[in-house]
Structure formats: C-alpha cells, structure tokens
Amino acid sequence: MIVAEGLEKSYTSGGRPLPVLRALDLEIEAESFVSIVGPSGSGKTTLLGLMAGLDEPSGGRVLLDGKDIFAMTEDGRAEFRAQKVGFVFQTFHLLPTLTALENVLVPLELRGDARGARDRATALLERVGLGGRLHHFPAQLSGGEQQRVALARAFANRPKILFADEPTGNLDQKTGASIVEMIEELNREAQTTLVLVTHDPALAERAHRVVSLADGRVATDRPGRSASVSVTAPS
Ligand SMILES: Nc1ncnc2c1ncn2[C@@H]1O[C@H](COP(=O)(O)OP(=O)(O)O)[C@@H](O)[C@H]1O
C-alpha cells in the first residue's frame, strides 16, 4: 500500500518558488496496477520520485507499507528502498562502464551471496530475452535491450513496489509493447504493486486504475480496462 498525504513539492526557479505538487492525496492498493497520466510538466516524474523516496517533498508524507519514509534517516530510507522498491527510468540510467550482468548485480551486491546473486541476475536477464547479451556494455545494446536490462535490474531484489517512469517512451511501438507485457507478467507473478507513468493512452488503459494529474493535484481517478480483474490485497 502506498499513501501520499498532502504531498507538496516546490522547486526554486530564478529565486522564486515554483509549486509543482499542491497538497496531493493519493492511495494505491497493494498489488494493484495504477497508471499516472497528465500533460508534460504536470509533475508525474516529481510524484514518482517522491513516492519512491528518491527525492524529498516540501510538505506532506509518503507511507510505504505503513512506514513514513521521510521520517527515516537518509540511510534508513536508502536501505528501505533497496529492499522494497524498484524504479525504471525513462532514460534507463544504466552504468555505462558495467556490463548488462554487472548492472543487474548492483542492487544484489549488498547481499553477500555472490554466487546466488549471479545466478539470479543471469536468470532475470534470460527472462527478459537477454541471455545472449550478459557481457555487453550498455553502448553495445539497442534502446529496447537497455530498457530490458533496466527492468531486470529493477526486479533484482523482488521489490514489493515497482515505479516505472515512461519506460516505453524511448522505444518503438513493438518493443514498447513487449516491455509492458513483461512488466505486467512480472507484476502478476511477483504480486508487485505497479505504478506506471505513461503518455500512451492505450498503455495507460491496461491498468486497474488511471489517475490523471493537473495543477499539482489528482484531477481524475477512474478504473482502467483491467479494473474488473483488479486484485484485492490479502492484507
Ligand atoms: N529539479 C528541478 N528544478 C526546477 N524545476 C523542476 C525540476 N524538476 C522538475 N521541475 C519542473 O517541475 C515541473 C514538473 O516536472 P515533472 O515532474 O518532470 O513533470 P512531468 O513528468 O509530468 O513532465 C516542470 O514544470 C518542471 O520544469
């Protein structure tokens, strides 16, 4: 379960505050699949970053699994995030000096079980169809392949929550569709809560619920196409 309560975020621009989120309230059920849509600049990325604890709000709270993530120390929050949260960035954010396998290993490295980590990373890359690209560097991979490595990395720690910020924005339609299918499959198999930001209306509709942002708040909140099969959290 994700709760954003009175969430505020202002940036400073030219010495003046630029409010982006204004007392935004949003609750997301465990194991559900929610799309977030809205015009460019409406604060989608900002909201995702706050809910994932990557950035600090100007006001309000975020609860993940009942824990107030901004009441934690920065180290505590990083640890909590490493255990519970996966994040897929629009621009992949792979480390260029590491191979595909090494990129997926990064979140697993703290575990102390080197052999197990390597097996898991390899299995994840096979799962996204990259078993033959384990030792390629990001620059040697296509955009779709890089996004699949990023996806494998995001799932490495079996996150309870996956945030994906326009994960298909830089891909052609066919590759984008296969990425989304993979996210949905991994979501169903691992009962991961999925929060997806997208510009693509067809993609947004695949969710249980579609939330739109405008003026720093939730503007509309309605069922998506798969609402009828919406899961209920076995709390
Ligand atoms: N680090 C930043 N500093 C100043 N302004 C920012 C920063 N990040 C985002 N913004 C501004 O906040 C607004 C919302 O940005 P963002 O959350 O990226 O929107 P979206 O993802 O919906 O396109 C935009 O107007 C953007 O220019």
Ligand SMILES: [Mg+2]
């Ligand atoms: Mg954005």
